[in-house]
Amino acid sequence: MTHILAIDQGTTSTRAILFDETLNVVASAKEEFDQHYPQSGWVEHDPSDLWSTTAATCRAAIEKAGAGTDGIAAIGITNQRETTLVWDRATGKPVFNAIVWQDRRTSEMCKRLKAEGFEDVVTDRTGLLLDPYFSGTKLAWILDNVDGVRARAEAGKLAFGTVDTWLVWNLTGGKVHVTDATNAARTMLYDIRKGRWSKTICDKLGIPMSMLPDVKDCAAEFGETRADLFGRPIPILGIAGDQQAATVGQACFKPGMLKSTYGTGCFALLNTGDTPVTSTNRLLTTIAYQLDGKPTYALEGSIFIAGAVVQWLRDGLKIIREAKETQPLAERADPSQEVVLVPAFTGLGAPYWNAECRGAIFGLTRNSGPEEFARAALESVGFQTRDLLDAMKADWSGTSETALRVDGGMSASDWTMQFLSDIIDAPVERPKVLETTAMGAAWLAGYKAGVLPDMEAFAAQWAVDGRFEPDMAADLRDRKYGAWKRAIDATIGFAG
Numbered sequence: 001m002t003h004i005l006a007i008d009q010g011t012t013s014t015r016a017i018l019f020d021e022t023l024n025v026v027a028s029a030k031e032e033f034d035q036h037y038p039q040s041g042w043v044e045h046d047p048s049d050l051w052s053t054t055a056a057t058c059r060a061a062i063e064k065a066g067a068g069t070d071g072i073a074a075i076g077i078t079n080q081r082e083t084t085l086v087w088d089r090a091t092g093k094p095v096f097n098a099i100v101w102q103d104r105r106t107s108e109m110c111k112r113l114k115a116e117g118f119e120d121v122v123t124d125r126t127g128l129l130l131d132p133y134f135s136g137t138k139l140a141w142i143l144d145n146v147d148g149v150r151a152r153a154e155a156g157k158l159a160f161g162t163v164d165t166w167l168v169w170n171l172t173g174g175k176v177h178v179t180d181a182t183n184a185a186r187t188m189l190y191d192i193r194k195g196r197w198s199k200t201i202c203d204k205l206g207i208p209m210s211m212l213p214d215v216k217d218c219a220a221e222f223g224e225t226r227a228d229l230f231g232r233p234i235p236i237l238g239i240a241g242d243q244q245a246a247t248v249g250q251a252c253f254k255p256g257m258l259k260s261t262y263g264t265g266c267f268a269l270l271n272t273g274d275t276p277v278t279s280t281n282r283l284l285t286t287i288a289y290q291l292d293g294k295p296t297y298a299l300e301g302s303i304f305i306a307g308a309v310v311q312w313l314r315d316g317l318k319i320i321r322e323a324k325e326t327q328p329l330a331e332r333a334d335p336s337q338e339v340v341l342v343p344a345f346t347g348l349g350a351p352y353w354n355a356e357c358r359g360a361i362f363g364l365t366r367n368s369g370p371e372e373f374a375r376a377a378l379e380s381v382g383f384q385t386r387d388l389l390d391a392m393k394a395d396w397s398g399t400s401e402t403a404l405r406v407d408g409g410m411s412a413s414d415w416t417m418q419f420l421s422d423i424i425d426a427p428v429e430r431p432k433v434l435e436t437t438a439m440g441a442a443w444l445a446g447y448k449a450g451v452l453p454d455m456e457a458f459a460a461q462w463a464v465d466g467r468f469e470p471d472m473a474a475d476l477r478d479r480k481y482g483a484w485k486r487a488i489d490a491t492i493g494f495a496g
Contacts (some may be wrong), residue, residue, distance in 0.1 A: 003071045004446045005061065005234070006438040007054055009079040009163050010242065011100065011264045012311075014053035016061040017435060018072070019442045021451055023461070025435065029060035036097065041104035041346065044097035047085055050163060051170045055229065062230060069230045075171075076238030076445030077222075078245035078437050079163040081186045084138035086149065086211070087166070089159050092174050096146050098163070099138040102265075102304060102346045106137035107355040113137075118204060125191045125198045127276060127285030129353055133302070135162060136188035140205040153208050160211040162187065164239050168222055171236060176223035179213045181290035182244040190215070192287055192295065193276060217290045218244070219448040238444030240289060242437050243267040247288050247298065248444060249436030250405045251459035257402065258392070260385055261437065262410035265349070266306035268388045270299045272396060281391035282351040289444075291455075299395060301350040301388030305343040307410050309377045312345070319370040327415045329374035338480070339363045340487040341376035351391040352488070356495040362487045378416045382423040383484040389424055403427035403467070407436040414466070422472035423481060432465040 002021035008014070012035065017028040033049040062069060082101035087094045099105070110130045113119065119130040128134055139160055143150045152158050161169065162183045168176050184190040184197075189207065191198045195215070202209050216222065218240045224233035240248060243261055247269045250259040255273035260266060269288060276285050276297040288298035305312075310323045320326060333339075342348075344357040361376065389404070404426060410416055411430050421428040433439055446452030453461075 002073060002451050004442040004449070004452070005058060005072050005075045006442040006445070007058065007075065007077045007167065008242070008438040008441065009050060009054055009077070009167060011080045011102070014050070014057050015438065016054070016057035017438045017442070018061045018065050019439065019446070023433070023439055023442060023452070027061045027064035029057040029064065031057055039105070041107075043100040043102040043346070045083065045100055047087070047094040047098050047166060050098065050166060054167055058230065069232055069234060072234055073451045074235050074237040074445040074449040075225065076441035076443075077164050077167055077236065078240055078242050078441035079167070079183070081162060081183060081241040081243065082133060082135050083163050084135045084142070084160070085163070085166045086139065086142050086153075086158055086160050087169070088152070089157055092169065095149050095158065096142050099142070101133060103138065104132045104347055104355050106132040106141050109137050109140065110355070113204075121200060122188060123278070125193070125201060126185070126188050127192050128186075128188050129282065129284065131353055132355055133349070134186060134188035136201065136205055136207070139207055143206060153211055156208075156210045158211055159213070161213055164241070165213045168236060168239070171225045171229065172223040173226040177213045178216055178222055180216055180218050180220070180239040181287050181295060182218060182241040183239070184215045185287040186241060192285070192297070195295065217293060219291055219444045235449070236445070237448035238441050238446075240441060240444060243269055243300065244287070244289055245440035245444070246407055246437040247271070247440065249438070249440030250407060250431065251462040252288075252405065253455055253459055257405070259405040259407065262306045262381060262406065262408035264306065264308045266303035266381060266384060268301045268385065268392070270392050270396065272297050272299055277396050279391070279395045281394050282353055283388070283391050283395060284350065299392055301391060303384045303388070304346050304349045306381050306384070307408070308345070309341070309343040309380060310410070312343070313374060313377055317373065319373060323409070326374045326378060327413050329371045330378050330415055333371040333375035334367065337363065337365055337368060337372050338483055339368055339372040339376040340483050341373070341380045342487050342491045343377070343380050344491055348492070351387055352492065354492055354495060357491050358495065360487065360491045360494065362490065363483070378413070379419055379480075381410060381416060382420040383481065385420060386424045386481060403429040405429050405431065407431065407434055417466070417468045418471070421468040421470045423477060425470045425477065427470070428468040429464050430466040432463045
């Protein structure tokens, strides 16, 4: 048994990818699912969609491979982080929709907790900030706002989990309630230094600790799948949140190494080794991965809108039919127009952390059209990335000057990656294998199963597909980034 099945459960779709022992893709399957927006700033998923698309894509990938399940040594899971679910332990039935990481309904709760001086406690224990982004206040909202839920939770009848926990629960037929250290670190309930759930924070938010899953390493025994799902039980041996899985997949194992993933949002992680670095620039301190009981820490900058800005061009403005149309449009944009788009559709993430901001666009003229909108959308991703990298350099003296390793859907755009290199004034490296998130989950499971190489040998396999060098004049770079910073200030000012 030398194959690994990786489940990549994302914000808009679920994928299953079957890798062989050399981490080449054997077969894959993907399904999109509906997004639900019950109110402005609210984002939900139907939990049954997360599970049904997972089961369906796994079966489809196995069927495409044509070899059955006999050759599959293990399953690895990577998932959208912070998304919050609560379900009945006896029936497995959710008590409410999954509240997605993008959701902002707990903004007022976070403001109140900040006013009470609680953010310092949160940051000290979890490395995070008090923001609706994280799971803790989402869970508190469910307990406070769904009829009967609090009483059932306090009676020990309900389970909480992020998406990985929900999938493992269903894969194992309700036998296992577990998460890994990287997902736990994103809940705002987990003490990343002591490696345990924080009673202080749970008590403050009114969360019964009996709801919380057990926390394991990223490569560990997470149970076996129900025999009826795929024909035989398959061990689940790897779990990591999507951005941490991408960090592993990019082989960013040494302190100072940096990766940035461009999916729905954009997430940059800087490996800081065994030291949890406290940010003075409103970045997050988090766990990059945990193996053999030892956490490796990272500084993280989170951007809420990256690839989602292209979806907005397609679904909102309807100026493109497919994402790939943005590059030729951007190439034709009028260079004399300085149109700047701040895609704060669900607030601003790092390093601003302003939940009240909404999107804004500046510099429009009568001649502005689809070309200028497309260019501004793609440039916004580069500008936001520079915000993160500048903050990281200010926070940690160990930040290296090595290239930024990139992955995710938007990294396939040469135009976008060249602009990124230009605006950060540093090389950008795109790997040959862009499925780094799924590959990271596969390596964790395969390493635990003993069919994939150790960390050093895995890192040696990493290979560059495209390298982008900065080629923008310094005065133009400064002018464009200066315009971005003014646009940010104006957007924050408008939010009040």
